[in-house]
Amino acid sequence: MGIANGAGPAEIVYDKATKRYPGQPGPALNELSLTVPAGEICALVGPSGGGKTTALTLVNRMTELTEGDIRIGGRSIRDTDPIALRRDIGYVIQQTGLFPHMTVAANVNLVPRILGWSKESARNRALELLELVGLSPAEEFADRYPTQLSGGQQQRVGIARALAADPPVMLMDEPFGALDPITRGNIQQEFLQLHSRIRKTILFVTHDVDEAILMGDRIAILHEGGTLAQYDTPDAILSNPANDFVARFVGSDRSLKRLALTTLAELPPSPLNGSRPAWPAAPASTSLREALATILGAGSDGLLVGDRDNPTGQVSLDALRRASTTTAARAS
Ligand SMILES: Nc1ncnc2c1ncn2[C@@H]1O[C@H](COP(=O)(O)OP(=O)(O)OP(=O)(O)O)[C@@H](O)[C@H]1O
Ligand SMILES: [Mg+2]
The missing domain is CATH 3.10.580.10 (CBS-domain)
Structure with missing residues (x-):
């Protein structure tokens, strides 16, 4: 059984979640404890190697926890079948991960088809989602191949695919990382508008503090060694950084931010x-x-x-x- 129960977005709780990779001297993620309320966007930021991707992939068990727990809607991921978990959690990676030999529609339909939707309802859902992410008219994009789209359009397809099965939870790993500043600004705004309508619990990894401030209802700042430096609203972090590391990380222009x-x-x-x-x-x-x-x-x-x-x-x-x-x- 998965985590989707048709009851809308689900709360995510990290409970002393720890990951040690074999052969590494220290943990990649060290006793991370935080709660992401249902329907909120949590932006994860921190230096390279700080454990952001690890924190994300623990949730759908692409990476297995060493110690501690993660609960989605009150249910431990340890008690949830990894395949069911991945089906119920939308996942967007930086390189979009689209299959080049499949059309845009087929890429978007991947999970619905696995779930046994009819060809027709999956097609209709794909067209609806392409419109939703701004690839309009959808009919024009549906039968192209990923290489026939710009980078920004491919990322929209990646988002549409992650939304396809209407998952209560989405994991997004630097989803807009490869875009130029203007396209990125547009997608950020569109995604926020989309989120206000579809309300999902989202973990959003970014390198960019400004993007975290814009996108996050709350921001989690991870330190090297995968320890949590601060978890709070953007306003609280900017007005009250917990320590020098956070203050330096958010920048000396924090009053402007x-x-x-x-x-x-x-x-x-x-x-x-x-x-x-x-x-x-x-x-x-x-x-x-x-x-x-x-x-x-x-x-x-x-x-x-x-x-x-x-x-x-x-x-x-x-x-x-x-x-x-x-x-x-x-x-x-
Ligand atoms: N499969 C693995 N085996 C061993 N060590 C790993 C593995 N994956 C990640 N690590 C190590 O764990 C630490 C955290 O990696 P992670 O990918 O979570 O960082 P990140 O914050 O996402 O970094 P980036 O911003 O560069 O994407 C790093 O030191 C990394 O080298
Ligand atoms: Mg990463």
């Missing part, structure tokens, strides 16, 4: 009270980081929120400054 997490609407803006300074205007959905860039670019002391001719509030440069330092100050 924090500003990117908050919108003008969330600040919130101050009332205009009849005044109308000659400041630039920005929509309420603008991040504080973009707002700061706008203010600095215009050489003003603040900006108007909303429509230029009919603003709903104002934010001063001082207010932005305070927002970037309030919790950060507590940390130091």
Whole structure:
């Protein structure tokens, strides 16, 4: 029996999960304990060799635990058949892992066909998923071979394939790693929108702190030797890094990064009270980081929120400054 029970996304619990590879002096993953709430994205970051891929592949038992446990929806993976586990967990790897001799549709349909879906319903599901990941019109992509697609399109197919059997859990190992910055930015945004609709529990490995901050509801930072340095929300990690290693890892511009997490609407803006300074205007959905860039670019002391001719509030440069330092100050 697998882990999919039709009950939606599942919580993932690492309970002192440890992996020692034979012949290695120390563990690759050292007593990792953390809980990823159902439906959240957990971004795993850390230096090369820090155990990120190991932490991921333990979940679907491509790598076997040495000690400790991992539970999905309350059920130990030790009690779950590895084949059933892999069927119920979507897996996206950096090199996409598409089969070159199979069409795009056949690649997407791999798991549904194994599950015994009819050819027709599997085909329909593949077309639906290709549209979902932005390969539209799907009919145009379905019968091509992977080499006839760009790198970014191949990665979308990899994501569609991982979604095919509607798994409650997805493992993604640097899924956007090979993309240029613009394509990557687009895919990140699209994937976040997709996630808000399909709600799956996702473990997402990346080398890139900015990507972790953007994608992760929570971020787990692994140290060399596979020990957990910190596990918290992006805002808490940026405002309160647990130690020097984390502070260095997230970068000296962490107050700026924090500003990117908050919108003008969330600040919130101050009332205009009849005044109308000659400041630039920005929509309420603008991040504080973009707002700061706008203010600095215009050489003003603040900006108007909303429509230029009919603003709903104002934010001063001082207010932005305070927002970037309030919790950060507590940390130091
Ligand atoms: N099959 C294996 N046999 C022996 N050692 C391994 C094996 N797989 C990984 N390791 C070692 O375990 C440690 C963690 O590797 P892992 O692949 O989990 O790191 P990672 O954080 O994903 O690194 P990267 O960012 O480079 O992908 C490394 O020191 C690696 O050399
Ligand atoms: Mg890796």
